[in-house]
Amino acid sequence: MTEPNAAFKSTIAPTGVAATSERRSVLETRGIAKQFDATQALDDISLSLYPGEVHALLGENGAGKSTLIKIITGVVQPDRGEILLAGDRVSLRSAADAQLAGIAAIYQEPLLFPDLTVAENIFVSHQNRGAVVRWARMYQEAEAILAELGVAIDVRSPARGLTLAAQQSVEIAKAISLNVRVLIMDEPTASLSAHEVAQLFKLVRRLRDNGVSILFVSHRIEEVFEIADKVTVFRDGRLISTRPKSETSPQRSIADMVGREMGLLKPRPLSPRGDQLLSVRGLGRDGAFEDVSFDLHRGEVLGFGGLIGAGRTDVGLALFGIEPATAGTITLNGKEVTIRSPREGMDLGIAYVSEDRRQLGLSLPMSISANITLPMLHQYLDRFGLIRHDKEQATAEAFRKRLSIRTSSVDLAVAKLSGGNQQKVMLSKWLNTRPSVLILDEPTRGIDVGAKAEVHAIIAELAAEGIGIILISSDLPEVLAMSDRVLVMREGRAMAIFERKDADQETVMTAAMGQSSAVAGEVAA
Amino acid sequence: MSWLQRHIRPEQIRELSLLLLIIVAVLFFGSMIDGYYTSRTFNRIVSSIAIITIVAVGQTLVVLTRNIDLSVGSIVGCTAYAVGTVLGHYPGISPLLAVVMAVALGSLIGVVNGALVAWGRVPSIIVTLGTLAIFRGLLVDLSNAKTVTTDSLPPWLVNLPRLNMFSLFGLDIPALFLMSVIVVLIFHLGASYLSLGRRFYAIGSNPDAAALIGLPIRRLVFLAFVLSGSLAGLAGFVTLARFGNITVESGRGLELQVVAAVVVGGVNIFGGSGTVIGAMLGAIMIGTLEQSLYRLQISEFWRDAILGLLILLAVASDAVILQRLRALWGRADLKYVAPAGKPSLEGAHIP
Numbered sequence: 001m002t003e004p005n006a007a008f009k010s011t012i013a014p015t016g017v018a019a020t021s022e023r024r025s026v027l028e029t030r031g032i033a034k035q036f037d038a039t040q041a042l043d044d045i046s047l048s049l050y051p052g053e054v055h056a057l058l059g060e061n062g063a064g065k066s067t068l069i070k071i072i073t074g075v076v077q078p079d080r081g082e083i084l085l086a087g088d089r090v091s092l093r094s095a096a097d098a099q100l101a102g103i104a105a106i107y108q109e110p111l112l113f114p115d116l117t118v119a120e121n122i123f124v125s126h127q128n129r130g131a132v133v134r135w136a137r138m139y140q141e142a143e144a145i146l147a148e149l150g151v152a153i154d155v156r157s158p159a160r161g162l163t164l165a166a167q168q169s170v171e172i173a174k175a176i177s178l179n180v181r182v183l184i185m186d187e188p189t190a191s192l193s194a195h196e197v198a199q200l201f202k203l204v205r206r207l208r209d210n211g212v213s214i215l216f217v218s219h220r221i222e223e224v225f226e227i228a229d230k231v232t233v234f235r236d237g238r239l240i241s242t243r244p245k246s247e248t249s250p251q252r253s254i255a256d257m258v259g260r261e262m263g264l265l266k267p268r269p270l271s272p273r274g275d276q277l278l279s280v281r282g283l284g285r286d287g288a289f290e291d292v293s294f295d296l297h298r299g300e301v302l303g304f305g306g307l308i309g310a311g312r313t314d315v316g317l318a319l320f321g322i323e324p325a326t327a328g329t330i331t332l333n334g335k336e337v338t339i340r341s342p343r344e345g346m347d348l349g350i351a352y353v354s355e356d357r358r359q360l361g362l363s364l365p366m367s368i369s370a371n372i373t374l375p376m377l378h379q380y381l382d383r384f385g386l387i388r389h390d391k392e393q394a395t396a397e398a399f400r401k402r403l404s405i406r407t408s409s410v411d412l413a414v415a416k417l418s419g420g421n422q423q424k425v426m427l428s429k430w431l432n433t434r435p436s437v438l439i440l441d442e443p444t445r446g447i448d449v450g451a452k453a454e455v456h457a458i459i460a461e462l463a464a465e466g467i468g469i470i471l472i473s474s475d476l477p478e479v480l481a482m483s484d485r486v487l488v489m490r491e492g493r494a495m496a497i498f499e500r501k502d503a504d505q506e507t508v509m510t511a512a513m514g515q516s517s518a519v520a521g522e523v524a525a
Numbered sequence: 526m527s528w529l530q531r532h533i534r535p536e537q538i539r540e541l542s543l544l545l546l547i548i549v550a551v552l553f554f555g556s557m558i559d560g561y562y563t564s565r566t567f568n569r570i571v572s573s574i575a576i577i578t579i580v581a582v583g584q585t586l587v588v589l590t591r592n593i594d595l596s597v598g599s600i601v602g603c604t605a606y607a608v609g610t611v612l613g614h615y616p617g618i619s620p621l622l623a624v625v626m627a628v629a630l631g632s633l634i635g636v637v638n639g640a641l642v643a644w645g646r647v648p649s650i651i652v653t654l655g656t657l658a659i660f661r662g663l664l665v666d667l668s669n670a671k672t673v674t675t676d677s678l679p680p681w682l683v684n685l686p687r688l689n690m691f692s693l694f695g696l697d698i699p700a701l702f703l704m705s706v707i708v709v710l711i712f713h714l715g716a717s718y719l720s721l722g723r724r725f726y727a728i729g730s731n732p733d734a735a736a737l738i739g740l741p742i743r744r745l746v747f748l749a750f751v752l753s754g755s756l757a758g759l760a761g762f763v764t765l766a767r768f769g770n771i772t773v774e775s776g777r778g779l780e781l782q783v784v785a786a787v788v789v790g791g792v793n794i795f796g797g798s799g800t801v802i803g804a805m806l807g808a809i810m811i812g813t814l815e816q817s818l819y820r821l822q823i824s825e826f827w828r829d830a831i832l833g834l835l836i837l838l839a840v841a842s843d844a845v846i847l848q849r850l851r852a853l854w855g856r857a858d859l860k861y862v863a864p865a866g867k868p869s870l871e872g873a874h875i876p
Contacts, residue, residue, distance in 0.1 A: 094739055096738065112734065113727050113734055115797040116726060116730060120727075124723075131719055149864065152859070158534075160851070169859060
């Protein structure tokens with residue numbers, strides 16, 4: 001087998017975990033900082049990884065874990081700070097650099113070449129295996145590496161069609177063949193079955209016992225506490241704590257994760273609960289979510305808390321008919337309904353404001369007025385079927401005043417507006433359909449503080465008008481401040497529904513991360 | 526898993542069935558056309574196949590990288606015309622030098638395509654659609670629409686199509702056809718046994734993963750276009766030898782036949798999979814159809830329409846057929862076994 005780290009290796013006396021007293025860190029970051037636009041993604045991160053150790057990284061979505069991984073793997077360059085490899089300063093300018101330095105990453109969705117064979121996938125990043133492919137030898141070596149890992153895969157078959165667990169095994173084999181010293185695992189268990197997770201953990205422990213340093217990122221807190229030796233918590237781009245597992249607990253880690261100030265967020269006054277508007281029982285869609293039940297009342301804001309990927313958006317898409325549900329019942333105003341397309345959703349008075357403004361929400365080159373009237377265009381036609389611009393403009397003007405959209409004219413292209421004003425245009429577009437149920441998916445993501453407060457005021461106003469609002473948000477303080485009740489989802493299931501008074505950051509995050517002990521509150525009120 | 530499934534991949538089944546289809550086609554046309562099974566028919570068909578094959582090999586490399594080269598017909602026309610003109614003026618030029626000139630000119634044009642696609646970040650379908658027209662326009666302009674005629678060419682070139690290397694089952698194998706087979710063998714071996722060749726597959730199969738492991742994607746795409754250009758240049762030489770009379774129309778519409786050959790040959794139009802041998806089988810199918818339909822006096826327009834239909838059928842059925850075959854073969858499953866030997870993982874030693 002070729003050895004990218006030949007020079008490095010020659011200085012090594014093979015040790016295992018043994019020499020614990022004076023261990024040198026294999027990888028260290030000092031004062032790493034990174035800014036994206038206005039967001040400080042990482043601020044002064046100093047973290048040391050030691051050989052023979054599983055180091056877990058915990059944090060909410062957007063806490064900065066992914067950015068750190070990208071910096072360590074050379075994909076993104078830090079603004080400030082340095083990276084030390086076995087004590088020496090290095091600069092990792094590309095993913096290939098990091099790989100040569102013995103740093104490899106395995107992602108939730110493995111990045112294999114589907115048309116290349118398993119063996120080729122393992123060796124594809126070896127730059128120095130010679131110009132000629134010696135197939136027989138490569139198959140043999142691939143089989144040997146997989147055998148060491150305790151797995152058997154047909155190395156001659158293409159990677160296309162391998163199960164996710166098999167793909168991960170190939171990725172791990174690839175990392176090992178590259179003499180990996182630091183292995184980063186980014187949510188490796190997210191799509192694995194319990195049995196596969198157990199096998200993966202066996203493998204992780206074997207690697208650890210052989211002196212590999214493993215950085216383990218996961219949202220499943222039980223798993224973290226099963227596998228990790230050390231736990232580091234990130235919050236808002238900062239490193240909050242690094243503790244040996246023996247000195248911390250799931251509860252303490254969650255407290256570190258959510259210790260965010262409520263800041264300027266003023267809680268919205270609770271509304272008197274109106275008549276029942278929407279009742280959902282046992283709703284599910286294959287592979288996305290299952291058995292979700294809740295009620296929504298007039299004038300109520302029902303918050304959907306949880307981590308990204310927990311299935312909250314999928315529930316919203318099902319209610320609106322974009323990705324129709326395959327199980328369960330939806331009852332609207334006392335009548336059971338089926339919703340198979342957005343048109344049907346709209347006709348029933350349901351509106352869904354997408355989390356993705358640019359892709360799904362707005363047509364950026366089109367004018368503000370054209371965007372607002374688009375879903376209801378049939379109401380803006382004259383008797384020849386031509387669009388009545390005056391009527392369009394009147395509607396747009398009305399919304400411009402009502403939501404205070406700051407623009408010189410409603411004929412301006414939406415692309416020219418700030419994020420907050422784009423969000424208001426998108427809200428206008430869906431309010432124009434006169435919904436009785438409004439689903440807001442991450443309505444304040446990526447907009448500034450002032451615009452955020454305005455959007456919150458609009459939400460409060462709409463609820464006061466009697467609209468039932470489902471607020472999907474990964475911004476926990478926002479969910480807690482705006483909602484009358486909070487439904488928490490985890491891995492496609494509704495974990496709990498909390499009344500506002502029972503919900504705080506820790507209880508919600510605990511339910512979202514699956515600490516079953518803390519799951520309280522009634523599911524399906 | 527049966528013996529068959531262990532030793533043959535679904536992709537190879539596809540190639541074998543194409544071979545079968547070719548035989549069926551030959552039997553069919555043989556029953557339709559009097560005097561089909563003659564050495565003259567054979568000679569015509571393989572001469573036609575030689576040109577399509579050589580260009581299809583280069584096209585295969587380009588398509589593997591998730592690109593397409595539509596300008597090949599114009600490259601063939603330009604090189605055939607240019608080399609023909611030079612040979613008309615300097616008949617003493619050696620055959621080898623003439624071939625080198627054709628290949629060099631083709632590569633040069635390929636450099637233009639490759640640079641625009643790889644570094645200009647313009648989609649290849651647009652770049653080569655543009656250069657298809659531009660190169661043809663330049664040819665018409667620079668040549669003053671004059672024609673290269675057979676009597677201006679040196680005798681060795683005029684006689685080249687009738688040069689036979691050896692006989693197989695009583696059929697003479699023309700040298701030009703043999704040359705195309707050699708090209709196929711060289712590139713097939715290169716694509717399957719060189720790291721470079723495998724990287725063409727890699728970048729087409731998953732560009733994101735390729736970027737992540739630091740493969741030089743742009744240089745590889747560039748190289749694919751240069752190779753496509755140089756092979757089109759070589760095909761230009763073959764065209765010159767075969768027809769002798771080269772007008773500004775020469776090689777026009779060849780891209781349709783070549784793309785048809787490549788996709789009928791099982792090269793995935795979305796990149797990443799397919800073989801050079803497959804492309805040759807595709808070229809044999811297309812060449813046989815072309816010449817046989819011509820013999821049946823079916824108009825050029827209908828022949829093109831049939832090619833278009835074949836492209837659509839091949840691309841549409843490809844996904845379905847391969848999916849079925851792969852499902853039949855089953856996925857390569859993961860089994861957990863006892864770890865081999867003592868833990869002696871390479872690279873697990875830390876200072």
